[in-house]
Amino acid sequence: xxxxxxxxxxxxxxxxxxxxxxxxxxxxxxxxxxxxxxxxxxxxxxxxxxxxxxxxxxxxxxxxxxxxxxxxxxxxxxxxxxxxxxxxxxxxxxxxxxxxxxxxxxxxxxxxxxxxxxxxxxxxxxxxxxxxxxxxxxxxxxxxxxxxxxxxxxxxxxxxxxxxxxxxxxxxxxxxxxxxxxxxxxxxxxxxxxxxxxxxxxxxxxxxxxxxxxxxxxxxxxxxxxxxxxxxxxxxxxxxxxxxxxxxxxxxxxxxxxxxxxxxxxxxxxxxxxxxxxxxxxxxxxxxxxxxxxxxxxxxxxxxxxxxxxxxxxxxxxxxxxxxxxxxxxxxxxxxxxxxxxxxxxxxxxxxxxxxxxxxxxxxxxxxxxxxxxxxxxxxxxxxxxxxxxxxxxxxxxxxxxxxxxxxxxxxxxxxxxxxxxxxxxxxxxxxxxxxxxxxxxxxxxxxxxxxxxxxxxxxxxxxxxxxxxxxxxxxxxxxxxxxxxxxxxxxxxxxxxxxxxxxxxxxxxxxxxxxxxxxxxxxxxxxxxxxxxxxxxxxxxxxxxxxxxxxxxxxxxxxxxxxxxxxxxxxxxxxxxxxxxxxxxxxxxxxxxxxxxxxxxxxxxxxxxxxxxxxxxxxxxxxxxxxxxxxxxxxxxxxxxxxxxxxxxxxxxxxxxxxxxxxxxxxxxxxxxxxxxxxxxxxxxxxxxxxxxxxxxxxxxxxxxxxxxxxxxxxxxxxxxxxxxxxxxxxxxxxxxxxxxxxxxxxxxxxxxxxxxxxxxxxxxxxxxxxxxxxxxxxxxxxxxxxxxxxxxxxxxxxxxxxxxxxxxxxxxxxxxxxxxxxxxxxxxxxxxxxxxxxxxxxxxxxxxxxxxxxxxxxx
RNA sequence: GCCGGUGUGGUGGAACAGGCAGACGCGCCGGACUCAAAAUCCGGUUGGGGCAACCCAGUGAGAGUUCGAUUCUCUCCACCGGCACCA
Numbered sequence: 001x002x003x004x005x006x007x008x009x010x011x012x013x014x015x016x017x018x019x020x021x022x023x024x025x026x027x028x029x030x031x032x033x034x035x036x037x038x039x040x041x042x043x044x045x046x047x048x049x050x051x052x053x054x055x056x057x058x059x060x061x062x063x064x065x066x067x068x069x070x071x072x073x074x075x076x077x078x079x080x081x082x083x084x085x086x087x088x089x090x091x092x093x094x095x096x097x098x099x100x101x102x103x104x105x106x107x108x109x110x111x112x113x114x115x116x117x118x119x120x121x122x123x124x125x126x127x128x129x130x131x132x133x134x135x136x137x138x139x140x141x142x143x144x145x146x147x148x149x150x151x152x153x154x155x156x157x158x159x160x161x162x163x164x165x166x167x168x169x170x171x172x173x174x175x176x177x178x179x180x181x182x183x184x185x186x187x188x189x190x191x192x193x194x195x196x197x198x199x200x201x202x203x204x205x206x207x208x209x210x211x212x213x214x215x216x217x218x219x220x221x222x223x224x225x226x227x228x229x230x231x232x233x234x235x236x237x238x239x240x241x242x243x244x245x246x247x248x249x250x251x252x253x254x255x256x257x258x259x260x261x262x263x264x265x266x267x268x269x270x271x272x273x274x275x276x277x278x279x280x281x282x283x284x285x286x287x288x289x290x291x292x293x294x295x296x297x298x299x300x301x302x303x304x305x306x307x308x309x310x311x312x313x314x315x316x317x318x319x320x321x322x323x324x325x326x327x328x329x330x331x332x333x334x335x336x337x338x339x340x341x342x343x344x345x346x347x348x349x350x351x352x353x354x355x356x357x358x359x360x361x362x363x364x365x366x367x368x369x370x371x372x373x374x375x376x377x378x379x380x381x382x383x384x385x386x387x388x389x390x391x392x393x394x395x396x397x398x399x400x401x402x403x404x405x406x407x408x409x410x411x412x413x414x415x416x417x418x419x420x421x422x423x424x425x426x427x428x429x430x431x432x433x434x435x436x437x438x439x440x441x442x443x444x445x446x447x448x449x450x451x452x453x454x455x456x457x458x459x460x461x462x463x464x465x466x467x468x469x470x471x472x473x474x475x476x477x478x479x480x481x482x483x484x485x486x487x488x489x490x491x492x493x494x495x496x497x498x499x500x501x502x503x504x505x506x507x508x509x510x511x512x513x514x515x516x517x518x519x520x521x522x523x524x525x526x527x528x529x530x531x532x533x534x535x536x537x538x539x540x541x542x543x544x545x546x547x548x549x550x551x552x553x554x555x556x557x558x559x560x561x562x563x564x565x566x567x568x569x570x571x572x573x574x575x576x577x578x579x580x581x582x583x584x585x586x587x588x589x590x591x592x593x594x595x596x597x598x599x600x601x602x603x604x605x606x607x608x609x610x611x612x613x614x615x616x617x618x619x620x621x622x623x624x625x626x627x628x629x630x631x632x633x634x635x636x637x638x639x640x641x642x643x644x645x646x647x648x649x650x651x652x653x654x655x656x657x658x659x660x661x662x663x664x665x666x667x668x669x670x671x672x673x674x675x676x677x678x679x680x681x682x683x684x685x686x687x688x689x690x691x692x693x694x695x696x697x698x699x700x701x702x703x704x705x706x707x708x709x710x711x712x713x714x715x716x717x718x719x720x721x722x723x724x725x726x727x728x729x730x731x732x733x734x735x736x737x738x739x740x741x742x743x744x745x746x747x748x749x750x751x752x753x754x755x756x757x758x759x760x761x762x763x764x765x766x767x768x769x770x771x772x773x774x775x776x777x778x779x780x781x782x783x784x785x786x787x788x789x790x791x792x793x794x795x796x797x798x799x800x801x802x803x804x805x806x807x808x809x810x811x812x813x814x815x816x817x818x819x820x821x822x823x824x825x826x827x828x829x830x831x832x833x834x835x836x837x838x839x840x841x842x843x844x845x846x847x848x849x850x851x852x853x854x855x856x857x858x859x860x861x
Numbered sequence: 862g863c864c865g866g867u868g869u870g871g872u873g874g875a876a877c878a879g880g881c882a883g884a885c886g887c888g889c890c891g892g893a894c895u896c897a898a899a900a901u902c903c904g905g906u907u908g909g910g911g912c913a914a915c916c917c918a919g920u921g922a923g924a925g926u927u928c929g930a931u932u933c934u935c936u937c938c939a940c941c942g943g944c945a946c947c948a
Contacts, residue, residue: 087938200888214863219943222864227947247948288946316946326948335946447947573943643886644873652873656887664886715877725875804881811881849928851880859928
């Protein structure tokens with residue numbers, strides 16, 4: 001046993017061997033069932049971090065496991081390589097973003113290979129390569145043709161520090177997701193993708209995402225934010241204008257006592273005389289400080305009752321949601337209530353609680369015991385649905401001394417012919433009424449807004465349009481794609497895109513009239529790149545027929561899509577994952593794929609935590625994967641990151657835990673090398689049931705444990721990918737092998753069987769070690785091409801079980817019993833147990849419950 | 862505020878689908894080996910009580926359903942995450 005476990009010898013050897021054998025090449029055997037396993041591709045920031053190691057270790061186990069189960073597996077990797085850090089590096093260090101990016105890619109690729117990840121590099125995707133981004137441009141032009149891409153001037157989120165526009169999804173707490181600067185609103189001409197066209201479909205299909213974490217589905221639903229309501233037209237008194245408002249509470253229309261316009265609303269400018277005052281309000285637009293308003297001096301007519309109500313401009317009304325104008329019902333909306341209080345506007349109650357008495361009581365019942373309020377409920381329900389009307393209760397709801405708005409639904413009062421209706425019915429009835437009279441209509445609104453993709457940045461996909469002095473916006477013809485990002489630019493960091501400096505890029509002849517034109521200098525949001533990269537992987541990197549395969553249906557895309565298992569961080573719950581669902585539908589409607597939903601199963605892995613915080617450079621609590629691999633090897637690094645926690649949970653880093661993982665692998669290594677000559681001599685013979693007769697009890701036990709482990713590891717991987725418990729089971733088996741003393745050739749055979757099964761089972765987790773030990777036993781290498789082991793239910797079964805005896809649910813005894821006793825026999829055994837007899841004593845046995853193979857519970861009264 | 866998640870030893874985490882709570886790992890304690898240490902190996906390790914066989918308590922708190930609850934139901938508490946002027 002001279003040979004010690006030294007990953008530095010083992011790991012490079014096998015990495016080289018696999019590469020030479022081209023072992024990770026994607027199978028083209030389309031008769032096999034396919035499995036597309038994908039991990040979110042990294043941004044090439046320089047070096048991989050522990051989060052990557054964890055993410056890719058999870059994916060690699062799945063990919064290797066599925067392959068051993070006989071699937072044809074697609075397991076690719078690539079680089080999300082456009083983005084701001086490259087440009088910042090250019091400004092700071094004077095390196096061209098391209099050089100910086102490709103150097104990082106090459107370093108990180110070597111790191112991934114050192115981890116022994118089973119990627120097919122013939123499908124590598126690099127988004128900053130013209131071969132890739134030309135398709136961004138092609139899709140964009142198709143979307144332009146279909147009206148799914150458009151240009152409009154709008155208020156946008158502007159990060160002053162990054163000097164660029166941000167998507168709503170990139171604004172977190174009014175701050176830039178990248179640099180934390182406070183985002184301001186700025187009016188700009190921008191390109192948008194019409195994701196709202198798919199709002200309803202994206203929402204409805206959320207319910208089909210059975211393989212996604214509930215949490216992510218809920219986040220997507222909330223983000224899309226569907227609400228039903230009505231659009232109602234209010235005439236402006238004395239001015240030939242209409243104000244369209246959106247409300248989800250048409251049942252409160254009679255309670256509207258004023259109107260609020262968003263500051264950018266067209267009519268705000270038209271109706272307000274004092275422009276300086278309007279400016280003040282506009283300055284506070286989009287800020288969450290105080291709510292301020294400005295009376296326009298004009299009135300609107302409530303179409304329901306003809307009443308004249310004042311029109312205000314208010315900073316809190318969003319232009320982007322609904323119509324940019326709201327009706328205010330202070331009695332039934334807390335925000336309106338506060339606004340009305342501040343500006344002395346009337347409050348009119350038009351909804352009362354369905355059961356005023358309850359409201360009164362529960363209002364005063366604060367601090368009551370749960371029993372107390374249950375009683376109130378009970379009394380009310382026995383009273384039926386016509387409780388005595390408390391006149392004072394109604395009066396309370398009408399006074400102007402309300403403490404807060406009553407926001408619940410209820411029964412309409414003071415609402416003309418609709419009085420007495422319940423809110424739900426009244427909504428329908430009022431919508432019907434306004435539709436009949438042409439005063440408005442029922443509508444559905446979404447929080448989801450179109451995706452602004454223009455970025456005033458260099459390192460991204462050029463948006464393929466030109467601006468012609470005569471023809472206006474002209475898309476670049478397909479034959480002229482790709483529009484190549486020029487390299488001859490300067491990085492000053494002085495704001496504005498460096499593309500403005502590139503004359504060769506900027507000046508162009510109009511494709512339509514040949515006249516003078518200027519190229520679009522904005523580039524695309526990098527989230528465009530990642531919205532379809534999973535489809536690009538389906539076709540080999542250098543496939544010459546790529547053009548026909550990405551513009552129409554291809555066998556490759558039809559075979560591989562959708563992704564069967566997607567793995568990545570939860571931080572993309574609404575950004576990348578929603579955009580990808582949108583893009584997949586666009587490509588479907590362009591006839592490129594028949595797939596609507598890109599990711600069948602999604603696993604969102606937890607963060608890597610150390611000392612109570614997420615590992616990050618700024619916190620100074622990072623563990624460098626290079627160091628870890630150098631010290632313990634990749635197998636140990638992979639094993640620990642899979643063992644310390646189930647994949648979806650946060651992983652608490654522990655240096656000691658890593659050592660534990662290394663110790664475990666060393667023990668397995670020592671079992672093989674410590675018994676190598678005998679294990680080799682005995683050879684790999686099948687160990688079936690016939691061979692089992694006449695072997696030692698210890699041998700039988702080890703065979704049993706081996707079969708049990710195969711079963712457990714298989715179950716744990718199949719069900720929820722609980723690798724931590726799978727590894728624990730393997731540790732148990734190794735512990736049992738360690739204490740197993742082989743006393744003859746029969747036992748050697750058994751040990752060899754156990755070892756080989758363990759190596760097959762552990763190979764997806766620690767492929768180098770498995771491969772090394774597998775081949776040193778004299779087996780052919782490439783364990784990945786072996787079949788996953790199967791267990792024999794009969795050999796896995798225990799011969800005896802430990803019967804637990806309970807009395808009144810409390811554990812009172814245990815006894816070994818043979819398998820397969822009848823309930824009656826078990827009952828008898830338990831009742832005859834002297835200790836149990838004593839405990840029961842003179843008690844009266846009321847009932848005996850037998851749970852097969854587990855326990856018996858004696859109920860004594 | 863709304864939505865979602867989590868809560869188990871000293872610690873990371875186990876416990877099929879209501880049936881022995883604490884698998885496996887880490888740490889700690891004891892032992893072997895060693896002049897000694899490290900490494901390795903063996904044993905122990907929820908708390909309290911008892912010489913002991915055993916007994917009592919115990920999965921954030923409180924109730925409920927059940928022969929039996931970490932698991933199901935309700936209320937509450939704490940922490941984490943997401944959204945947040947969306948009319």
